[in-house]
């Protein structure tokens with residue numbers, strides 16, 4: 120058994136990985152928890168701290184998480200938002216074997232397959248989302264539309280676009296959709312614009328760290344306290 124200690128801003132968590140657990144090679148990329156929790160401890164702790172910072176002021180009972188991995192997010196948030204029911208959707212059976220958080224309903228399935236979307240918070244810890252992937256990948260667009268139609272009070276999307284936006288080959292895609300040059304300064308504004316126009320959701324808070332951005336949305340008609 121491997122024991123890994125992650126020092127988050129608000130607590131230290133200890134992950135115990137069973138011997139012989141091996142990620143599905145088709146899913147093992149830079150965004151797989153069985154890769155980064157072992158090889159990038161500081162970045163993992165930073166990512167979890169940023170998620171806790173993002174959500175610390177919201178109150179939700181019922182959470183549905185896509186791309187749930189080994190359960191680092193519910194373990195991080197159990198004393199931050201005091202969730203009551205957490206359902207997670209994850210494709211890699213190795214994540215089920217290595218799962219670290221008790222009291223979670225683990226659904227071993229593809230996120231694009233049908234599932235009950237009733238939740239106060241939908242958390243999408245995508246390994247490699249960018250704004251253009253949301254319209255260029257039809258399966259992803261269809262899932263996002265189903266979520267928007269289910270009107271969760273809060274909707275989190277993890278996105279890596281900010282980290283790649285210095286590469287000029289990405290710029291024309293944003294220029295064609297938004298009519299302006301994308302930059303690190305305006306990436307969150309374009310995300311807000313896309314979510315408002317496409318799904319009727321507005322950006323309420325975002326934060327960056329550990330290799331991704333974490334963007335929290337609410338329906339435009341909900342007035343936030």
Ligand SMILES: C[S@@+](CC[C@H](N)C(=O)[O-])C[C@H]1O[C@@H](n2cnc3c(N)ncnc32)[C@H](O)[C@@H]1O
Nearest residue numbers: 152186187188189190191192209210229230244
């Ligand atoms: C960024 S990690 C999320 C890690 C997770 N938050 C945790 O606590 O371990 C992305 C996860 O998405 C999973 N994944 C990739 N494609 C998927 C799909 N189509 N359906 C469900 N999960 C998927 C990967 O196996 C990986 O565990």
